Amino acid sequence: MSHEKIRLLIVDDEVRFIETLSRRLGLRDFDVTAVTSPKEALRTAERQEFDLAIVDLKMPEMSGERLLEILKQRAPLIEVVMLTGHGSIDSAVTCTKLGAFCYLQKPCETDELMRVLREAYQKRVETRVRADVERMGELARIATEQSPLAALRRLRELEKQGS
Incomplete structure (x- = not known):
């Protein structure tokens, strides 16, 4: 992994699970922020940008599917790994359609989760590079095609979109 830590949001209502996972991933080049509710996750994601998220499927107050949908709407480049002990084929298909990078069953081996997180981060980097190249x-x-004044206006529009 690179020298810069990967910003990871973990959302799960099981406190002991997120404490253990946070500790393990924190030792492996991740800057981990862990929260116990979807609403807290949304508030946190408004204040801080994340590269990746691990989201539990079943939580009180909001489903993981709904949280995934909102996170992807607000930050399309975030890669989300769904992690659940209550999985089904239907929920896996739904999460994939909503933009989840991967759907894993609990319990999940740390090495398997690390492999998935590395792949998700690589996808995020490649997507960002493609967007930058297109821009x-x-x-x-x-x-080259517009008058200097029109070009300046369009550059300002693109700059606002890129922020």
Whole structure:
């Protein structure tokens, strides 16, 4: 993994589970933020950007599926791993359609989870690079095809979108 820690949000209503998982992943180049409710996760995600999230499927106050949907709407680049002890084929399909990177059953071996998290992070990096390349191509096209004033306006629009 890189020298920069990967920002990871863990959302699960089982306190002992998130404490154990946070400790294990914190030792492996992850900057872990763990919360016990979906609403707390949403508040936290408003204040801080995360690279990855691990979300439990079944929680009080909001399903993991709904949390996944909201997280992906607010931060499309975040990769979400669904982790549950109550899985079904239907919920796996639903989560995949909503944009989950992977759907794992509890208990999950740490090595398996690490492999999935590395793959999810790699996907996030590749997606971000592609978006940056597309944006640079758009900037080059603007600079060569439009008048200087129109190009400046469009650059400002793109800059606001990129923020």
